[in-house]
Amino acid sequence: MVAENSTPHLHSAVEPKQTFRRALDMAARAAMPSLFIVFSAILLSAPFGIPGQAQLQFGIAMCTVWFWAYSRPRSMPALAVFLCGLVVEIFSFGPPGTVLLSLLVIYGVAHHWRYGLSRLGFIAGWLIFSVFAALASFFQWALVCLHAVALLSPAPGLFQAALTIGIYPSLTALFVWGRRTFANPDQA
Amino acid sequence: MLSIHARQVLAKAVLPILILLAVGLVLLGLVRRPSVDGVRLMATDFMAPAYHGLVWPQERVKVWLTDLRGATDLAKENARLRDENRALRHWYDVAVALAAENGRLKKSLHWIPETVPQYVTGRVTRDDGGPYSRAVLLDVGSGHDVRIGDVALDAAGLLGRVTEVGPHTVRVLMINDDASRIPVTLGSSHGDAIMAGDDTASPRLIFYPQDHHPVEGERVETRGQSTMPAGLPVGTVHYSAPNRPVVVPDADLDRLDIVRVFDYGDDDSQAPDAPGRVRVKKLPQNPLTGPLPFSWLPNLPDMPGRGGQ
Numbered sequence: 379m380v381a382e383n384s385t386p387h388l389h390s391a392v393e394p395k396q397t398f399r400r401a402l403d404m405a406a407r408a409a410m411p412s413l414f415i416v417f418s419a420i421l422l423s424a425p426f427g428i429p430g431q432a433q434l435q436f437g438i439a440m441c442t443v444w445f446w447a448y449s450r451p452r453s454m455p456a457l458a459v460f461l462c463g464l465v466v467e468i469f470s471f472g473p474p475g476t477v478l479l480s481l482l483v484i485y486g487v488a489h490h491w492r493y494g495l496s497r498l499g500f501i502a503g504w505l506i507f508s509v510f511a512a513l514a515s516f517f518q519w520a521l522v523c524l525h526a527v528a529l530l531s532p533a534p535g536l537f538q539a540a541l542t543i544g545i546y547p548s549l550t551a552l553f554v555w556g557r558r559t560f561a562n563p564d565q566a
Numbered sequence: 567m568l569s570i571h572a573r574q575v576l577a578k579a580v581l582p583i584l585i586l587l588a589v590g591l592v593l594l595g596l597v598r599r600p601s602v603d604g605v606r607l608m609a610t611d612f613m614a615p616a617y618h619g620l621v622w623p624q625e626r627v628k629v630w631l632t633d634l635r636g637a638t639d640l641a642k643e644n645a646r647l648r649d650e651n652r653a654l655r656h657w658y659d660v661a662v663a664l665a666a667e668n669g670r671l672k673k674s675l676h677w678i679p680e681t682v683p684q685y686v687t688g689r690v691t692r693d694d695g696g697p698y699s700r701a702v703l704l705d706v707g708s709g710h711d712v713r714i715g716d717v718a719l720d721a722a723g724l725l726g727r728v729t730e731v732g733p734h735t736v737r738v739l740m741i742n743d744d745a746s747r748i749p750v751t752l753g754s755s756h757g758d759a760i761m762a763g764d765d766t767a768s769p770r771l772i773f774y775p776q777d778h779h780p781v782e783g784e785r786v787e788t789r790g791q792s793t794m795p796a797g798l799p800v801g802t803v804h805y806s807a808p809n810r811p812v813v814v815p816d817a818d819l820d821r822l823d824i825v826r827v828f829d830y831g832d833d834d835s836q837a838p839d840a841p842g843r844v845r846v847k848k849l850p851q852n853p854l855t856g857p858l859p860f861s862w863l864p865n866l867p868d869m870p871g872r873g874g875q
Contacts, residue, residue, distance in 0.1 A: 420613070424620040425692040427821065433697055460584045467591070468609045471699065474595025474602040479588040486581055522698040525596060530744060531765065534697035 408453045410561035411446040411553075415439050415462040423469040430541055432470055433534075436477055437542035439466050440514065441549045443481050444507050447488035448495040450557060459485045473521045480514035500550070508543045515539035600730070607703075607732040614691050614705050614734060683795075685828040686710050691735060693822075700743040700765060701729070704736050704825055712736050715793040717828045723799040723816030724748070724788060725825060736827065740819055741800070742769050750800055750813075752778075753785030761786070761800065761813055767820070768804065768812035780811040795830045 394400060415438065422428075422435045439462065446454035463478035470477065487510060488495065495503050519535035559565070568576070595602050636643055671677075688704035706712060718725040718738040726746065730737040739746055746763035752774070759774035771780055780803040790796030801815040 420616075421620070423610075423613075423692055424617045425690055426621060426624060427693065431693070456581045456584055460587070463588070468606055469613075471603070471606060471701065472697065473592075474599070475588055475590075475592030476595075479585065479592055482581065482585050482588050486585070489581075518697070521592065521596075525599070526744060528744070530698060534765065538697050 404563040407561050407563045411442050411453050412458045412462050415442050416465050419466045419469045433538040433541045435470055436538055437545050439481055440511055440542050441546050443485050444488050445550060445553045447485045448492040451489055473525055476518045476521055484510050504546055511542040512539045603730055607730050607735055610703050611732045611735045617691050683828045683830045685826045687826045689824060690822045700740040702738050702822055706736055708734055712827050718825050720817045720825055725817045742819060749789040749791050750786050751789045752780050755781055758789055768814055771811040786813050793830055
């Protein structure tokens with residue numbers, strides 16, 4: 379069974395009447411993951427002084443795209459990933475394009491393997507995500523080194539990768555709940 | 567209306583096209599970084615009021631906590647402040663005496679007074695570092711006259727230099743950023759060095775004279791160069807490891823709030839044209855091949871290095 383049909387009891391022959399309000403509700407629920415990335419990117423660019431704010435921006439975007447790309451691709455189309463990536467790029471000051479490219483690549487991987495990933499357990503999915511999160515951070519580090527024409531310390535990149543991998547379980551718990559409730563277009 | 571086949575092809579082509587666009591953005595960032603940063607600065611300009619609204623509750627909570635902490639320890643705090651006030655009064659007297667002496671000495675030396683730099687004060691809108699850089703954005707309001715290269719200071723010392731200027735916001739590259747190189751002078755040894763940021767809290771000292779190593783604890787000040795005036799306090803020297811002197815900055819780089827941006831101008835230190843400089847006449851091709859014109863001189867010994875043997 380594909381994970382996006384997670385509420386089979388609602389796919390009955392008797393569908394609710396399609397009104398404008400319902401269409402709006404469905405669109406809002408489907409856009410919830412993208413809005414989550416956009417709002418967290420803007421919120422985390424404010425000067426709260428929280429350690430690792432910039433890394434958290436990247437981590438939240440990566441986890442969100444990965445989860446929704448394999449579990450409900452209808453809520454996270456490629457164009458939405460691109461637009462979310464652009465917003466994250468605008469509200470961060472890292473090397474331009476790296477977050478966007480990382481998001482698109484991780485989207486491509488998750489979307490391509492979505493059937494396999496849905497069958498895998500949580501730990502296996504987390505491990506695969508960890509590899510790609512580490513690769514994305516390494517790519518970002520390599521580009522910064524290329525831009526600075528110097529070998530910079532990889533510690534910030536490692537911290538970013540560790541933070542991204544570390545927040546994945548808690549975000550997954552939130553998303554699993556959201557997929558059933560507030561981000562489920564079938565419940566509109 | 568597109569056919570099903572065409573729609574399938576289009577759906578498969580979307581991701582590669584978007585990835586190509588992202589690669590284009592990466593290349594643009596490598597070639598034309600300022601244009602990308604300009605867009606980011608515009609977005610921050612636009613969001614500046616929202617940022618103030620977002621951090622307002624946090625600031626209020628901080629103020630309440632400070633008040634609460636003060637209220638619980640009033641007697642001890644009073645005693646500490648009284649001691650501090652006594653010490654400050656002593657230093658005030660010393661400073662007034664030194665200022666008067668300085669004024670007298672300058673008068674007797676016919677000292678040309680230095681121009682007072684223009685400055686604007688701004689609040690830090692957001693920490694703009696990211697994992698690999700250390701920078702802050704300042705909200706300096708509209709109608710400012712800040713230029714790229716101006717010097718940013720907090721209450722204690724040097725903070726960095728302005729790298730981008732927007733209509734309301736300016737970006738300050740901090741002294742501990744990896745791209746920052748500031749020429750400095752060491753207080754007691756009077757050696758020159760370069761303070762190079764390395765993304766840690768304490769920038770390194772490099773290119774110092776090998777016969778005058780920086781001394782632990784000595785003051786570090788800026789060395790005058792283009793827009794950077796001499797004598798701005800930077801910090802103190804500390805050896806984090808043998809042969810690895812770093813600067814512990816006076817400025818509190820982690821908790822920035824109010825920052826002043828000074829414009830010291832950049833055309834004051836231009837060297838004047840050297841008057842009376844004359845063009846050197848070209849010597850003849852082989853001036854010493856012929857016999858010397860001074861036949862009345864005695865024979866001179868061969869000069870060393872002339873190959874007389």
